[in-house]
Amino acid sequence: MxxxxxxxxxxxxxxxxxxxxxxxxxxxxxxxxxAALGKNPFEAIGTIFWEPLFGEFAFYYRPQLLVKGGPLILIAIGLSLGFRAGIWNIGAEGQYIMGAICGAGAGLAFYPMESIFIFPIMILAGALGGWVWAMIPALLKVKFGTNEILVSLMLVYVAEQLLASVSLGLLKNPQGFGFPGSRNLQEYASAHNAELITGTGMHWGVLFAFIAVIMSYVLLNKHILGFNIRLTGEAPRAARFAGVNPTRLILFCLGTSGALAGLAGMFEASGPAGQISIDFGVGYGFTAIIVAFLGRLHPVGILLAGLLMALTYIGGEIAQSNMGLPAAAIQVFQGMLLFFLLALDLLTNFRIKFAVKGAA
Amino acid sequence: MTGTLLSISGLTKAYPGVVANDTVSFDIQEGEVHALLGENGAGKSTLVKMIYGLVKPDSGTMTWRGEAFAPPEPKAARASGVAMVFQHFSLFDALNVAENVALGMEDPPKMRDLARQIRRVSEAYGLPLDPNRTVGDLSAGERQRVEIIRCLLQDPKLLIMDEPTSVLTPQEVEILFKTLNKLKSEGTSILYISHKLEEIRTLCDHATILRLGKNVGECVPAETSARDMAELMVGDTLQTPTRSTEKTGDVMLDVSGLSLQPTSPFGTTLKNIHFTVRAGEILGLGGVAGNGQDELLAALSGESTTWPDAVKVKGRDVGHLGPNARRELGILAAPEERLGHAAAPDMSLVENALLTGLIRKNLTSNGFVDWAGTTAFADEVIKEFDVRTPGSDRAARSLSGGNLQKFVIGREVLQSPEVLVVNQPTWGVDAAAAASIRQSLLDLAAGGAAIVCISQDLDELMEISDRFGALNEGRMSDIRPAAGLSIDEIGLMMGGAHGMEVAHINEGADA
Structure with a gap:
């Protein structure tokens, strides 16, 4: 037993x-x-984990690690604050999309003017967009006690509809030959989130992600607000006794995670993606949930987990194109990671005992 | 007494790092009330768990009426005739009495038959209880009756009771003792676990005293003084808290017209509570658990807020202020529930020191935590209050209940409060530590603080309080000087025996 x-x-x-x-x-x-899909398992695993880092085309894939890892880390850091306090923002994908729309929209509003102030304005607009989108579930929770999981998740689908709408309407490229999507921001110097060091994949979003990691570490370990976040998650009643104001904490956690997701969206739209288009959302907001837990809700852990997740993304794509693995198999593979992690989680707080069943 | 019912010989059970029971031997006779006496951590619980089949001994044997007895699980123990009433009830608030009883049975009869059986047993043993009432509405004493009746329906030969009187009023204790005496007269043996010496002296025929897992002595309680038993239990001469000369000053805490709706569905509504506490004074508040103690503490600590003038400290309205604003004004509190309320279980003692110490100990600057200062404060609490732990970096949940309690009380006392509200300050703490906690409360009062001590331990309240009041269903009784109060008067202040209107002890019932 x-x-x-x-x-x-x-x-x-x-x-x-x-x-x-x-x-x-x-x-x-x-x-x-x-193997069950009829592929060589060693080759598949090797392709996913080895190829992007040390394979023949690693010079192309390595920068992708930062490009894909950056937004994941930035979003996951925000989510981890709420998750620590037992506040479940599941709708980062929606906040990511809204940040992208607002950030890109703010930039395009100045087109074709060139100014060094445009990019900072876009950053603010992106953060604000995500923040506002997260404030909806936050205020509903605070005022009416609604469940933030449901509200934030449903708002993802609203955001996706809005994305489709602006791609086809408000932000559509007037010179785009009718394609659904905005102007390419990579061709608009003032709004372009260019690589800071060419060939590394390092852009402003990645830099922000690293800053977020450090700030979050300082917040959680050195600041009373971080202490209150952890306390609320671990013992809500003790938190009330310690004078933590739950309303303020909900607003802070959801707001911060929304703003960071919005930033990630804005950096993506103005950098690697280059434009707002109908298929802009690729699920970073959801994958970031896995990243947050895989990193044990710890800033440094999230940094590593984000890079690992980016690796499976890139490796998964290579496996898809080289070996013909179905995309769903890669998603299952990523899902398994969270599944096994949560299952193993039990072991940190419990130990397994193999007891001999009653001998009497 | 016709013979030996259960004979225990050389039982040993070791857990990693601690020997809970070390070659314990004693006998329980048929039809006797046998006391098992010892401090917290003396190994009483482990011992009865072995008898009840919850824990398997490492070595040693038990014999039940001459035959080898080694129950692999509680079911087997129950089949032999062992029944146990636990200290913590396992009842579902939302179900009624009969449903709760049925849940604990191997093979429950039809609900209607069960209700009839419950009525019959409850009348036969003088335990008034209506099978159709919802458990959530019952007092602690009534809940205990549900557990006892659940046991009695199994027709036990040995009834184990773990600290049964800790939740009862004196009148309810009396009812319980009548029931136990009746059971005894019918030949049922009772193993009675307690650390309350006076009750053991009135009730029990024989006592076995455990200390640090060892049987350190046996006695006939009626012939042994409480002090001698206590010293056997502690293994040391006991320090009785001493009070300095009484002088009281200005009114520090003034509660007037405090009414409060509970936040949880089975909480208690506070109804128009009035009292004042002066500097240097200890107000003892008795009452059976669940009569508004938690709610009153929350209203005083600031976890629940009310009208500004319902609570005043030194003449200032604080009823609307939250916990930290009140701490700033010098009103501190230590709640009853240690894990999850007074302390965060998975956080270290340092972090738990920050939990309430941050304001008065000034442990942050610009929002950044002064971890060095916090660690020093935690270490100070550990040192001053003799908290046994390898270090302040340990998680709160790794401490024993008594040690954590010392930490929780010490954390507040060392912040030099002007008003201190404590709920069950010595619950689950060994006698020596309890004495030192009480002494620290007395010292604090002598230093000019006003103290409200909510407790269910009447002996404790009588020992330290200057004035005494009781909570009953969210109302406060009159507050009277503690000196000279008789146990009957106290019992009436606590609301007498709950549910006495349906009580009638049927002395001549079928035996």
Whole structure:
């Protein structure tokens, strides 16, 4: 009989090592999945994890790691604050889209004027767009006690409709030959989120992501607000006793995660994606949830998890094109990672005991 | 007494790092009330869990009426005739009494038959209880009766009771003792776990005293003084808290017309509460658990806010202020529930020191936490209040209940409060530590603080309070000087026995 026994003290070693164990188990289970699909599992896993970093075309894929990892990290950092406090913003994808629309919209409003003030304005507009979108579930929760999970999630679909609408209408490129999408911001110097160092994939969004990691670390470990966030998540009643104002905390956590997701969207639209288009949203906002948990809601963990997730994205694409693996198999593979991580999570707080069943 | 019912010999059970029971041996006779006495952590619970089949001993044997007895699980123990009333009730608030009883049975009869059985047993043993009432509406004493009746329906040979009187009024204790005596006269043996010496002296025929997992002595309680038993229990001479000369000053805390709706569905509404506490004074508030103690503490700590003038500190309205604003004005509190309310279980003691210490100890600057200062404060609490822990970096949940309690009380006392509100300050704390906590409250009062001590331990309240009041269904009784109050008067202030109107002890019922 297998028994779970609560640990007196959460195991630090396991808290740090479970993500690695989860990655290994995911490789094994994913390998079985790929084998069941008739592909060579070793080749598939190798393609996903090895090819992007050290393969023949690594010079192209390595910068992609930052390009894809940047938004994931930026969004996941914001989400992790709320998740720590038990406030579940599931709608980062919607806030990401709204940030992109507002940021790009602000930039395009000045077209074709050139000024160094345009990009900062776009950054503010992007953050504001995401913030406003997150304030909807926040205010509804604070005023009427609605469930922020449902509201934020449903607002993703509203945002997607808005995205389709502006791509076809308000922000449509007048010189775009009728294609659904805005002007290409990469061709508009003042609004272009260009690579800071050519060939590295490092753009303003990645820089913001790194800054967010540091700020979040400082907030959670050195600041009373971060302490209150952690306290609320771990013992809500003790938090009230400690004088934490739950309303303010909800507004702060949802607002911050919304603003960061909005920033990520704006940097993506003005940089790698280059434009607002109907298929702009690729699910970064949802994947960031996995990233946040994979990184144990810890800033440094999220940094590593974001890069790992980006790796599976890139590797997954290579596997799709080189080996003909279906896209769904790659998504299952990414899902497995979260699944195994959460399952293993139990081990940090519990130990497994193999008890002999009653011998009497 | 016709013979030995259960004989325990050399039982040993070790957990990693601690030997909970070390070669414990004693016998329980048929039809006797046997007391198991010991401080928290002495190994009482582990011992009864072994008898009840919840824990398997590492070595040692038990014999039940001459036959080897080693229940692999509670079901087997129950089949032999062992029943147990736990200290913490396992009842569902939303279900009624009969449904709750049925949930604990192997093979429950039809609801109507069960209700009839419950009525019959409750009348036979003088335990008034209506099977159709919702458990959420019952007092703690009535809930305990549900548990007892659940046991009695199994017709037990040995009834184990874990600290049964901690939630009862004196009158309810009396009812319980009548029931237990009746059971005894019918030949049922009772293993009675307690650390309340006076009750053991009135009720029990024989006592086994445990200390640090070892059987350190046996005695006949009626022939042994409470002090001797206490010293056996603690293994040391006991310090009785001493009070300095009484002098009281200005009114520090003034509560007037405090009414409050509960936040949880089974909470208690506070109804028009008035009282004042002066500097240097300890106001003891008794009452059975669930009569508004938690709600009153929340209203005083600032977790629940009310009209500004319902609570005044030194003449200032504070009823509308939150916990931190009140801390700034010198009103501190220590809630009853240690894990999850007074302390965050998974956070370190340092972080838990910050939890309430941040305002008065000035542990932040510009919002940034002064971790060095916080660690120093946590270490100070650990040192001053003798908290046994390897270090302040340990998670709160890794401490034993008593040690965490010392930490929680020490954390408030060392912030030199002007008004301190504590709820159950020595709940689950061993006798020596309880004495030191009480002493620290007395010292604090002597230093000019006003203290409200909410407790269910009447002995404690009588020992330290200057004045005494009781909460009953959210109302406050008259507040009277504690000196000279008789136990009957206290009982009446606590609301007498809950549900006495349906009580009639049927002495001559079928035996």
């Amino acid at each position: 297998i028994k779970l026994e609560k640990r007196a003290q959460p195991s630090r070693t396991l808290a740090l090592s479970t993500p690695l164990i989860a990655v290994v188990i995911t490789m094994i289970a994913g390998g079985l999945l790929f």
